[in-house]
Amino acid sequence: MGYSRYDAAARGRAAWNAGKTVGTKRPLTQKQIWAIRFFLDREGRVRDRALFDLAIDSKLRGCDLVKIKTGDLVTGPEIRTRAMVVQQKTGRPVQFELTSDVRASLLAWLERRGGSVDDHAFPSRVDHAHHMSTRQYARLVDEWVTAIGLRSSDYGTHSLRRTKAAMIYKATGNLRAIQILLGHTKIENTVRYLGVDIEDALLLAERTEI
Structure with missing residues (x-):
């Protein structure tokens, strides 16, 4: 978007990132995840707890997460153990798991939310x-x-999207698996997204005995 300095209407307008920290956002730690869950439970924020849990498990971009419909998450009266959505950015489907704690928080919210399988799981407040x-x-x-x-x-x-992926990578070192889970088209994107550097590579190599 390199034309703004020639656009009279844009002169004097603050940049979109003025005063903001731009760059890769940190993933959450296990302790931070549970701290947020405790806060949301204490405040009785059933919707937010379900949204937070789904964001962690699904590893979806925000644009895909907010568009999820109830039918994507349920099968009959139960929450699915695995779900699939088509990504807006790539047009490709990506699967994700729904663990037991996450299924419980989703069920609590969807029972309160009501509606049909064609409704968005997290509707607009407007x-x-x-x-x-x-x-x-x-x-x-x-x-x-x-x-x-x-x-x-x-x-x-993106912290929520990266959190579980970063944990899986640290536990396994399997970049190909993370690429599939994140729905990246290229492994190079996964490397950049996780912030994998030479130190990570050397640590993995040192743990591998031949």
Whole structure:
């Protein structure tokens, strides 16, 4: 978008990232995950707990997460153990698991939410016929991390997308598996996304005996 300096309407307008920390957002630790869950449970925020849990398990981009419909998550009266969505960015399907704790929080929310399988699981606060906006989702993430004493500038919606992927990578070193789980088209994207560097590679090599 390199034309703004020639656009009279744009002169004097602050850059979108003015005053913000731009770059890779940190993933959450296990301790931070449970701190946020405790906060949301204490405040009785059933929807937010379900949204947070789904964001961690699904590893989806915010634009895909907010568009999920109830039918994507349920089969009959139960929450699916695995689900699939088509990614907006790539147009390709990606699968994800729904672990038992996450299924429980989703069930609690969807029972309260009501509606049909064709409804968005997380509706807009303005128009319930539409899904929550990515802007609203980002504001919620800022609120959650701030509530447990973290700097919102260091974390964002991509923190939730990266969290479980980073944990799996640290436990296994399997980049190909992470690529599939994140729905990346190229392994190079996964390497950059996880922030894999030479130190990571050497540590993995040192653990491998021949």
